[in-house]
Amino acid sequence: MTNKKGRIVRLGLTYLILIVASVIAIFPILQVFNISLRPADQFASTSLGLIPEGASFKAYYTILFEKDFLRWLINSLIVSLTTTLIGVTLASTAGYAFSRFRFPGRKAGMQMFLVSQMFPATMLLLPMFIMMRKLGLIDSFIGVIIAYVVTALPFCVWTMKGYYDTIPPDLEEAARIDGCGDIGVFTKVTLPLASPALAITGLFSFMTGWSEFMVARVIISSKDLFTLPLGLENLTGTFSTEWANYAAGSFLVCVPVVVLFVVLSKFLVGGLTLGGVKG
Amino acid sequence: MAAITAGASKTMRREYKLALLFVAPAMIIMLAVVLYPFLYNIYLSLTNMGLYTFRNPAIQDPIWKNYQDVLGQREMYSVLLKTVVWTGVNVFFHVAIGLFLAVLLNQPIKGRTLFRVLLILPWAMPQYISALTWRGMFNYEWGAVNHLLGFIGIEAIPWSTQPFWAFVAPLITNIWLGFPFMMIIALGGLQSIPKAVYESASVDGAGPIKSFFSITLPMLKPVLAPAIMLGTVWTFNNLNVIWLVSHGGEPSDKTHILVSYVYKAAFQYYRYGYAAAFSMVLFLILFGLVWMQSRAGKATEANW
Numbered sequence: 001m002t003n004k005k006g007r008i009v010r011l012g013l014t015y016l017i018l019i020v021a022s023v024i025a026i027f028p029i030l031q032v033f034n035i036s037l038r039p040a041d042q043f044a045s046t047s048l049g050l051i052p053e054g055a056s057f058k059a060y061y062t063i064l065f066e067k068d069f070l071r072w073l074i075n076s077l078i079v080s081l082t083t084t085l086i087g088v089t090l091a092s093t094a095g096y097a098f099s100r101f102r103f104p105g106r107k108a109g110m111q112m113f114l115v116s117q118m119f120p121a122t123m124l125l126l127p128m129f130i131m132m133r134k135l136g137l138i139d140s141f142i143g144v145i146i147a148y149v150v151t152a153l154p155f156c157v158w159t160m161k162g163y164y165d166t167i168p169p170d171l172e173e174a175a176r177i178d179g180c181g182d183i184g185v186f187t188k189v190t191l192p193l194a195s196p197a198l199a200i201t202g203l204f205s206f207m208t209g210w211s212e213f214m215v216a217r218v219i220i221s222s223k224d225l226f227t228l229p230l231g232l233e234n235l236t237g238t239f240s241t242e243w244a245n246y247a248a249g250s251f252l253v254c255v256p257v258v259v260l261f262v263v264l265s266k267f268l269v270g271g272l273t274l275g276g277v278k279g
Numbered sequence: 280m281a282a283i284t285a286g287a288s289k290t291m292r293r294e295y296k297l298a299l300l301f302v303a304p305a306m307i308i309m310l311a312v313v314l315y316p317f318l319y320n321i322y323l324s325l326t327n328m329g330l331y332t333f334r335n336p337a338i339q340d341p342i343w344k345n346y347q348d349v350l351g352q353r354e355m356y357s358v359l360l361k362t363v364v365w366t367g368v369n370v371f372f373h374v375a376i377g378l379f380l381a382v383l384l385n386q387p388i389k390g391r392t393l394f395r396v397l398l399i400l401p402w403a404m405p406q407y408i409s410a411l412t413w414r415g416m417f418n419y420e421w422g423a424v425n426h427l428l429g430f431i432g433i434e435a436i437p438w439s440t441q442p443f444w445a446f447v448a449p450l451i452t453n454i455w456l457g458f459p460f461m462m463i464i465a466l467g468g469l470q471s472i473p474k475a476v477y478e479s480a481s482v483d484g485a486g487p488i489k490s491f492f493s494i495t496l497p498m499l500k501p502v503l504a505p506a507i508m509l510g511t512v513w514t515f516n517n518l519n520v521i522w523l524v525s526h527g528g529e530p531s532d533k534t535h536i537l538v539s540y541v542y543k544a545a546f547q548y549y550r551y552g553y554a555a556a557f558s559m560v561l562f563l564i565l566f567g568l569v570w571m572q573s574r575a576g577k578a579t580e581a582n583w
Contacts, residue, residue, distance in 0.1 A: 014383050021380060022397040024455070028412045029404060031423060035415075094305035101298035109306060116313045117509065118565045120516045122541040123558035126551060127316030127323070150312040153305060155509070182297055211405030214518065229407055236411075250408045261403035262396050269395075270467040 029254060036060070036247035059248035069249060071224070072231035079141055079227055080209030083148040087156055087205030088198060090149070095160025095197075096186060100169070110161075113154040121214060129218050143219045144227070145209075152208040156201040159272060163197030164190065196271030199264050210257055228253050323555035330549035345556030355557075359564070362515065362536040365450065369514045372454045374507060377461025378499075382491070384462075385469045395466075402459035410523035413452040417524070439526075442533035449524035449534065453517065461506060468502035469495070508572060515565050518542055537561045 037055040063069045097103070098110055128147060129138075137143035167190060175189045191198070213229040220230060232253065235246045261268075324345055328336035339345055349355060380398060384391050401409065416423040417438040425435040438448045472495065480490045518538045525534040528543060535543070541561060545554030 011388070014386065014388060018380070018383055018394045018398075021376075022394055025398050025400050025459075027423070028409055028416065028455075029400060031416060032408070032412055090305040090308065093301040097298045097301035101294050101301075103295045103298040103302075106298075109302060112309065114508075114569075115566070116309065117512050118516070118562055118569065119313065119317065120538045120541065120558050120561045120565075121518050122538060122545050122554055123320050123562060124313070124316045126545060126555070127319040128312070130319070131315060146308070146312055150309060153309060157305060158505075186301075207405075211407065213407045229405070232408075250412075254404050254408060257405065258400065258403045261399055265396055265399055268399070268463050268467075270470060272464055272467055 032247050032251050036244055036251050038244055059244035063245050063248045072226050072228045075225060076210060076228040079144055080206050082145050083209035084202050084205040086149050087152045088202050091153060091156035091160045091201050094157045096164055098161045099164035113157050117154050125218055132219060138219060139221050144216055147215045148209045148212060152205040156204060159201055160197050163194050167193050196267040199267040200271050203260055203264050207257060320555050323552055324559050326552045328551040345553050348553060349557045349560050358535050358537055358540050365536050366511055366515045369453050370510050373457040373461045373510055376458040378465045381462045381465035381469055384466060399459045401456050406519045410452060410520050414524050417448045440530055445525055445530055445534045449521045452524050453520045464502060464506040468499045472498050508569060
């Protein structure tokens with residue numbers, strides 16, 4: 001009897017904690033949504049409700065049709081999707097080599113990926129800027145895409161390598177016996193099996209491109225090439241910050257990544273095996 | 280005998296070739312975009328490059344002068360201490376909260392998918408947006424945090440004017456940002472622990488708390504250890520959150536961690552040579568920290 005009671009108390013407590021934690025987790029995004037609906041004179045309101053007084057979608061109209069939001073959106077999509085494509089290709093191949101083959105320089109190569117994560121942003125920004133300027137890549141998408149691929153790559157390679165480690169090589173052997181070539185084994189057998197890790201790698205690369213700000217600011221200067229973060233920053237920098245517009249823009253920026261996360265969240269659990277340091 | 284070794288070395292050579300083919304594209308781009316700046320940064324750190332000497336920087340005299348400047352100032356050590364506290368507190372709470380929520384979510388309860396999705400949101404939101412949102416929420420007069428504290432009868436906290444609270448604000452923000460990553464990693468690890476292990480433990484009379492510490496934690500270690508290492512590195516170098524939430528180190532540069540301190544030296548005071556030397560020091564400290572961490576991991580686990 002007491003056992004049953006104890007179980008109910010524990011279940012109640014579990015739900016209580018999960019609900020409180022979830023509220024804290026989603027509160028800031030609700031806050032952004034709330035601000036985006038506020039009329040201009042209500043910016044400094046302390047209202048905590050989801051829908052503010054005098055709510056209107058005016059800011060969304062303004063940002064979509066009177067600002068360059070759509071231009072920034074297209075730019076961000078070009079940058080993020082290219083980063084994703086290159087990032088996934090490079091990480092899926094490099095991770096495969098680290099997982100399946102023993103070759104000289106393997107360990108050093110893997111460690112290089114880890115060590116590169118330890119470089120502070122300040123150490124790479126200035127030399128990267130100077131290098132890009134010499135190569136004529138300043139103020140171009142190619143410059144930022146290269147920078148983003150490199151930012152996302154180490155984590156992606158680790159994730160891919162860790163996941164390949166969990167796929168038994170027997171399957172590849174069987175395909176090889178059936179007459180499949182090395183490349184065929186990789187593309188037809190291993191890669192499809194690794195799709196959860198590919199999804200995560202893709203998500204992570206996409207997010208890097210979608211959310212990055214500091215590098216973009218150093219490399220891109222013409223307004224036509226602004227990505228979403230630069231554009232949004234520009235809104236806060238004007239004479240009187242247009243907070244409602246800024247919030248509306250932020251909310252629109254959040255929606256696609258949040259949807260992606262939700263769709264891919266079942267892959268995240270279990271697909272994220274950071275087996276990089278082991279073996 | 281000779282034929283066998285020749286055959287073996289032939290397959291080995293073929294394997295090297297294949298490995299090279301797979302690994303080369305990623306390696307080349309990493310070397311070009313990471314190694315070159317790294318070496319260039321070392322050169323910069325020995326020069327007096329600044330706003331007025333951008334085109335014709337000269338090697339410092341003595342050559343290690345920038346390093347002398349960095350290591351010789353007292354402020355650097357208080358910022359270093361702050362950085363260690365920042366990293367330690369952040370990673371501790373990331374792991375503790377993440378692990379705790381993962382254990383709760385690993386039970387067969389209704390709505391766990393919904394909770395999991397909601398709890399992932401801090402990770403999904405672009406960092407600069409959440410950082411700026413939190414900055415607004417920490418506003419003294421109209422921010423949501425003080426408002427909510429008012430409800431439970433706590434006096435408004437001067438989040439932006441008092442150095443201590445101005446440091447706690449980005450700390451809270453970053454804890455909020457980072458726990459979902461650890462939660463997902465831990466959840467993945469928990470699902471790979473066979474149920475039978477717990478059953479036999481409970482037959483042996485182990486309660487839930489005892490089995491957490493004697494089964495769950497040790498079995499999660501291989502999954503958590505690399506995540507903690509990565510988390511340490513990311514937190515140590517997290518420029519975005521501290522910079523955006525404290526508005527570039529306000530009040531009066533009291534809320535810096537090393538990376539934001541260097542960022543300010545480089546991009547607001549244009550002391551490039553000095554900032555390059557500082558970046559090197561920063562990198563070496565972090566490198567040492569991670570090296571010690573991985574040594575500690577090795578010492579306690581033989582098969583690591």
